[in-house]
Amino acid sequence: QVDDQEPWAENSRFKNGHRDLSGNIQRHWEEVTSKDLAVSPMFVDVQYDRGRDDAMAETPMLSIIEENDEGIVVRGWKAIGTSIPFVNNLLIGNLWRPGQTAEQTVYAMVPLATPGVSVVARESRAQPDADPYDRPLATLGDELDGMVYFDNVLIPWAQVQHVGNP
Numbered sequence: 001q002v003d004d005q006e007p008w009a010e011n012s013r014f015k016n017g018h019r020d021l022s023g024n025i026q027r028h029w030e031e032v033t034s035k036d037l038a039v040s041p042m043f044v045d046v047q048y049d050r051g052r053d054d055a056m057a058e059t060p061m062l063s064i065i066e067e068n069d070e071g072i073v074v075r076g077w078k079a080i081g082t083s084i085p086f087v088n089n090l091l092i093g094n095l096w097r098p099g100q101t102a103e104q105t106v107y108a109m110v111p112l113a114t115p116g117v118s119v120v121a122r123e124s125r126a127q128p129d130a131d132p133y134d135r136p137l138a139t140l141g142d143e144l145d146g147m148v149y150f151d152n153v154l155i156p157w158a159q160v161q162h163v164g165n166p
Helices: 006-010 024-034 053-058
Strands: 039-042 063-067 071-081 089-092 106-111 117-121 146-156 160-163
Touching: 006 024, 006 160, 024 106, 024 160, 039 071, 071 089, 071 106, 071 160, 106 146
Parallel strands: 039 089
Antiparallel strands: 063 071, 071 146, 089 106, 106 160, 117 146
């Protein structure tokens, strides 16, 4: 994103008039790198019936439910993020799929502590006295993969990188 920023802002599609998203990616990059913030990318969506192209629109995946002067309001799930309980921000986005709607197309940097953001992490497999040779991943740093639910979360325009154009 940071290597080719213009298309992200220029190709966004809005419901309530144009918004200037230019500079948001650069500002996010500078903030994350200068403050040494931890970020978990969340580009995977919940499963849907892959036998129908229109089934994706029926999933509980993250979707824009409102656009207003402050930003976008989103609701739904993002699936599979790594180390979510330990990060500062979530970088949400999409891996395009047939049937994806404009409302489901959201790229943004969202602080984990944002009201309405709920983390559902898998149970830790770390065991305090485990032999690191028997359980190297769990004993040397369990990542706590998980999912995130957004319950009417306001994402300010300054945090949005791209919307509406799958």
